[in-house]
Amino acid sequence: MAAGMIRVVVADDQELVRSGFTMILDAQPDFTVVAEAGNGADAVVAAHAHAPDVVLLDVRMPVLDGLGAARRICAETAARVVMLTTFDQDDYVYDALAAGASGFLLKDLRRDDLVHAVRVVAGGEALLAPTVTRRLIAEFTRGRDRGTIAPSRLRVLTPREQETLVLLGRGLSNAEIAAELVVSEHTVKTHVSNVLAKLGLRDRIQAVIAAYETGLIVPGG
Structure with a gap:
């Protein structure tokens, strides 16, 4: 093979x-x-x-x-x-x-x-497309017990990585995050990889869920 x-x-x-x-x-x-x-x-x-x-x-x-x-x-x-x-x-x-x-x-x-x-x-x-991600994850986390990922765990992230996690939680693509933060897409990919590694997450969907469960994003907000 x-x-x-x-x-x-x-x-x-x-x-x-x-x-x-x-x-x-x-x-x-x-x-x-x-x-x-x-x-x-x-x-x-x-x-x-x-x-x-x-x-x-x-x-x-x-x-x-x-x-x-x-x-x-x-x-x-x-x-x-x-x-x-x-x-x-x-x-x-x-x-x-x-x-x-x-x-x-x-x-x-x-x-x-x-x-x-x-x-x-x-x-x-x-x-999941960004617009679908935002709607689905907001509904997915509504009514769930907060605390699967404690807000204190976010301390391992740099301020820019926290910003990246917020934008992930809003359903933005890498290109949209790059435009929002005024950085390259390569830099965004690095930030996303760091967020996943530091929080022990499998992929972007889990990162979006983490943004809600830690309170960075309010469902429906």
Whole structure:
């Protein structure tokens, strides 16, 4: 296997959907689908056995549903999870974020969007558009107990890193943060990486959640 290949597990209980995604991804020179799974339990086994970079998980699957599988995969492996569904319902998105997913897609997405999504998540980014991120995370954190991340933990961040976290929490992209702070996108990427490392976060979505849970951003504000 060539160095730098993105390893993917595709999990969906519909064989045609599963095979279709596999064909699309395997056609890319930098992707390899290392396993397929027809239910969530098999997806968890595949994630342990094949050490994929990304796992595509259908929300609704037998034996163990996609959300349950996502919780286990995110907790037990280094794989990043992208949830797939035919239903554009907020509850699924909130549950997917709570499970630790780094992306959420509808199954009717275009071929190029699927490929782009896997590359983005494999690269350590999250996959919700800024405007969607802001709305979803505000709802996700509303009513939750504050304190998952104590405000005192923000002391490890420099003032500029705290500014970056606030702008992440508002759903800004790297380019928008760069314009706001009057710095280069490369500098923004460095700040984002530092925020994730210092707070022990997996990706940008967790950083956005942290901005709310520490009180830097007020839900609905």
